[in-house]
Amino acid sequence: MIRAIVAAALLAAAVPAAAQLSPAIVTVGPSGRWGAVDVGMQRYRPNLDAEFTASPPADRPYQKYFGTSDGWMLHLGFSRALFTKVGSLEIGVRSGWFQDSGTGFKEGTLEPSSETTRFRMIPTSLALSYRFDWATERYKIPFAPYARLALERYNWWITDGSGSTSEKGATNGWSWTAGVAFLLDFLDPTLAREFDRDSGVNHTYLTFDVSKSYVDDFGSSTSWDLSNEDLSFALGLLFVF
């Protein structure tokens, strides 16, 4: 888990540096397909208040502290191709970041205080994905539908006004995703080929997908529900290399 996060962080840190590398570092020539890296963001709001449906909405913990709007969850994924003859079957790990901040309430009176409390989370998943890019490869059709199944593990922690962690834990679950990827190479094939020669990136896709997560320790009676409240929409970039 920690190694996965470290690997993801190293890769993320390397992206700006890679942009400044001289093309001369890498030899020219077409490259084969090995896997993919994807980055993106999605709307997210944990379904923590699901167990408080008997309470008035304003008194439900998550709504009281963090309001009603969704936050942004960022993610970075890395996957290895298992099969590339008809479409691409890939297995990979993904990790990300989510945070919500709210105001603490005074004990007793429950009046808003000047303290800030935060809910922070690192979602990590092991994902199996299939992208139907056969038509893209063969007929240059710039759209490739894809689907993904993932086992999820959300490590979370809550901080008080001083920034100290008042509680932490991890919740497991799974998710499904369906989406479509638009091949950006289609807009500028020459640039895409140069990018391939310089960095080994075969294709760059703009992705749009919808997903639903079920993260409640598989129905545990002593775990809260970190599933997304509703369907979640995500936007991202996929680099196939």
Next chain:
Amino acid sequence: MRRALLLVVLVAAPALATAQTPPGEGEVKYGSDQGPGELVIDDAFINIDECNGSVTAPLLELLWNTKLASGSQESGNFKIYVANDAGAPTADPKYCKTEDDPNASPKIYAGQVGSDTYTANANQDTGSAEVSTRSIMLAGTEDAFDCNDASLQDRTLTVCVHYIPGSGSSPTGSAVGTLTLSVRRPPAPPWLTVGEGEDALNLSWGEPTATGTQARATSYRVVVSSGGTEFFRDDVTARELRVGGLSNGTPYDVAVYGLSAAMNESTDPMTGSGTPGPVLDFWEYYSQQLGGKEEGGCGTGGAGPLALLAISALLAGLRRRA
């Protein structure tokens, strides 16, 4: 292989870039790091307290690298002089005036810093010395200079090191640096809010606007006290601060002063008061609610991690077989 090399380069590039970061701002350059003719002083200002001697100011450290106007470096002496603007060097070779000239217009105030001379060795054009703020003040200002007159404009004092070779009596090289004598005070913050937190106060204040001869506030001094006892004092550049380590139920007084670049305090602070009290963070509130079932700690039942491991192993096996 090519991709492996690329990955190594991608990961290594940020580390290499970081390793080449230049020294941070405010670090004193030493010895030969200074350019020829350059003198560095470890404190760029003389403030009110140092000027009037109300605090024991630490000695100023001077580091220099002399630039020769003629001849070559040989054994000799360094002498340190201070002059006001009128006595500062104007052209190469850069020598300060070495004594007062009240008849000049504008008047020149200059003199040697103390009576010390420093040994200069052959082939060694760098040197260092520690001098007192007071001696610089006495040499570079008029006797009647009023350190407590906050309406006086800042003054630049030029410090010159004159290199005098052992075979002569006139300087043949020098190094020059400056420091600022500032007795102006900044205004206090225009407003202060004191938020009551758990064993803490959350402070925020407005940015003061300097008018007339006031100095600009570049940082702030925060003092928290109760019943005449000071519990917290710190200088900060931000305009918000969480002061922790206080006691719930105890009323505290807060004072925030503006500080100039020379670390002169505003005449009066902006004040406020507050009493810390218990605050429920999200977890505490959740735990108090009926129905709160999350027990914290690691996820229950090792199903998740085990499943991740099992599937990883399975897929790795399939891949190998393929």
